[in-house]
Amino acid sequence: MPQQAVEQARSALTSAQASHRAAQTAPRQVAATRARALSAEAVVQQRRASLEQAELNLLYTKIIAPVTGQVTKTVVVGMNVQPGQQLLTVVPLEDVWITANFKETQLQFMRPGQFVEFYVDSNRRTYKGHVDSIAGATGPLFSLFPPENATGNYVKIVQRVPVKIVIEAGQNSDLQLRPGVNVVPKVYVR
Numbered sequence: 001m002p003q004q005a006v007e008q009a010r011s012a013l014t015s016a017q018a019s020h021r022a023a024q025t026a027p028r029q030v031a032a033t034r035a036r037a038l039s040a041e042a043v044v045q046q047r048r049a050s051l052e053q054a055e056l057n058l059l060y061t062k063i064i065a066p067v068t069g070q071v072t073k074t075v076v077v078g079m080n081v082q083p084g085q086q087l088l089t090v091v092p093l094e095d096v097w098i099t100a101n102f103k104e105t106q107l108q109f110m111r112p113g114q115f116v117e118f119y120v121d122s123n124r125r126t127y128k129g130h131v132d133s134i135a136g137a138t139g140p141l142f143s144l145f146p147p148e149n150a151t152g153n154y155v156k157i158v159q160r161v162p163v164k165i166v167i168e169a170g171q172n173s174d175l176q177l178r179p180g181v182n183v184v185p186k187v188y189v190r
Helices: 002-059
Strands: 070-073 088-091 097-103 115-120 125-134 160-167 183-187
Touching: 097 115, 097 125, 097 183, 160 183
Parallel strands: none
Antiparallel strands: 070 088, 097 160, 115 125, 115 183, 125 160
């Protein structure tokens, strides 16, 4: 029996030494596990960034207009486009107004808020509106190349002043009034 007790003691010693060696490797195992966890977290962040980039690229495929209106496109399916190339034009039809260029001699009694009727040549209709504002200077003063009329000291050239006329609500509900059409405005100054 003493021999058996010695063998059991040796076996217990070997088992304790193995447990001791295993315990000594535990910090390295924890460090390795921690490194694998950090690596996995980095992979998750990389994949999340790839997903966000893919979603952003998908958003770039949609063209969202800043206003509602009629689209005139200059691009067709299958056409190669370049960055910055104009693909379409949006003409806002709900928010149109008239810019009437009155002679400076016609502005003496004209004020913002006055009632206006204007006839539109393109659809042969009369609309109602009001004077919104009168420009602070003549049209040519704001142009890129203003005309320089070579005249004598005493010759006057009558200038035109832009007057913004806003259409009354509901007047253009069928969206027939288009930008750029000719109108004949009448401002009621009294």
